[in-house]
Amino acid sequence: MAQGAKPGEGGHLPGKKVYPWIAEVRQSTPGIGLISPPPHHDIYSIEDLAELIFDLKNANPNARVSVKLVSEAGVGTIATGVAKGAADKILISGHNGGSGAAPRDSIWHAGLPLELGIAEAQQTLLQNGLRSRVVLEADGKLMDGKDVAVACLLGAEEFGFATMPLIAMGCLMQRDCQQDTCPAGIATQNCRLRKCFRGKPEHVVNFMLFVAEQLREVMASLGFRTVDEMVGHPECLRQVEVPGNWKANLLDLSSVLANGECEFGAHIPGAAGRHFLPQMKYDVELEKSLDSTLFLPMTEQARKHMKPVRFRADIANVNRCVGTILGAAVTKAHPEGLPDGSVTVDCEGSAGQSFGAFIPKGVTLNVTGDANDYFGKGLSGGILSVHPSEDATYKFDENTIVGNVAFFGATSGRGFVNGLAGQRFGVRNSGATIVVEGVGNHGCEYMTGGTALILGEVGLNFAAGMTGGVAYVYDEYGTLESRCNMGSVKLEVPTEAEIELIHSLIEEHVGYTQSPRGIKMLYRFEAMKQHFVKVIPVEYERVLQIVAAAEAEGKSHEEALEEAYEIVGKGRQ
The missing domain is CATH 2.160.20.60 (Glutamate synthase, alpha subunit, C-terminal domain)
Incomplete structure (x- = not known):
């Protein structure tokens, strides 16, 4: 529904990155920029989202439907609606992620920390007896096993990594991903720059093994044998004082470290499940359609x-x-x-x-x-x-x-x-x-x-x-x-x-x-x-004219599209 690094904004793929083969995959026109609109024009209410989930499950009954939400105040209420809409997984995205393709102001000043969103979603789902019906995932610049452990204790049971695997593959964090000039050959379709890519699958595997090992050490120190046992135990966390930062020490994180009880101190019936249970998953009854x-x-x-x-x-x-x-x-x-x-x-x-x-x-x-x-x-x-x-x-x-x-x-x-x-x-x-x-x-x-x-x-x-x-x-x-x-x-x-x-x-x-x-x-x-x-x-008409002229000269359609891209797409540089 939105991205943690730029909530409320759409993506933009500049025309110079829309190579002919990219345009073919995305069913668009070479050299012409693509805009992902901020509003989802088929979703204007939680009922619309539930309909989309139902549609996707009809299209592929075996697929898991995941809904991505931004960490923000009130995300727990939204997560509850998503769970009632029969989603298989809810992803809470923190503000720390994002590549150079996101506006810099959004990366630094929009969204909220992952921990706030995960804690609120976990607590609200528990209070409504819905936690066991849905998987809760966390992402937003998770860096190491300690970050995974904190997210898990706050309620997450799956964890998404993007920035750190990029670093492991050689990303230099130039933050110019939209320019098609990535020196590491990662965020580019330029054939010359792609030759600079030195990453290997083993690099990412090695990094993830270290993350898993650090997580194992934290779990052992807390007495947990499995990740499922560890999910939703914020009592294992405590707020620490930051030396020399009086403003940070004024923060009260007691609501983040709450354990899912309602305001009167009594657990709501059915809220005992602190993690996903497959047998509790919503059945949309496709066999009756x-x-x-x-x-x-x-x-x-x-x-x-x-x-x-x-x-x-x-x-x-x-x-x-x-x-x-x-x-x-x-x-x-x-x-x-x-x-x-x-x-x-x-x-x-x-x-x-x-x-x-x-x-x-x-x-x-x-x-x-x-x-x-x-x-x-x-x-x-x-x-x-x-x-x-x-x-x-x-x-x-x-x-x-x-x-x-x-x-x-x-x-x-x-x-x-x-x-x-x-x-x-x-x-x-x-x-x-x-x-x-x-x-x-x-x-x-x-x-x-x-x-x-x-x-x-x-x-x-x-x-x-x-x-x-x-x-x-x-x-x-x-x-x-x-x-x-x-x-x-x-x-x-x-x-x-x-x-x-x-x-x-x-x-x-x-x-x-x-x-x-x-x-x-x-x-x-x-x-x-x-x-x-x-x-x-x-611009579309201009591309058609260039392609028609090139084909009239005896060039193939693919060659004509390549020529149109060189003129329209690269002409922006």
């Missing part, structure tokens, strides 16, 4: 023998994350996905949250009705469509048919929405093609790839932070410029080729949703096409 009871049995032949299958299903808003377990099973059996049309499910009703989240290529889910928030989250090659039922009495293109955060983080695939979408539509889309008839505020924010076709009006702050991909907006009333965030994009008239693309997408949209608005646009396309406006990031 619609995917497990219906979708998996019905698609067995398609997954095993690649025989196309199509069936219908009734859904309700209590059916969350429909299609995700099916998608995970398809991906496990066929990592590259199935041929299009292999699995088609026609759903009827009101889809719950995260409908079609993460579905891969070969899976098509159609909804007759409407859908809640997170529709198509993380779409990964599949096809989604939603349209109102035939007996609906409202105008489709004037009413919201899907909730907020639709197609959040989509990487590939296609989506068609016969109606309006809520706020934060298509945020961080990096490769999907999506068609919708109108969106709320913050549409296509932080988009890095893909295509968005909006057949109606957009809300405020459209295309903020957009660094890749193209959006086409039907701007009948000329309001787009006033609602678009022009910080990184510009508005253009689509070319003839792009007008043909728009026409074909509307045809596909009508084919999936029978959209009345789409049918009208096709019928009157020659008169209406003049109202389409192209929204494209300035």
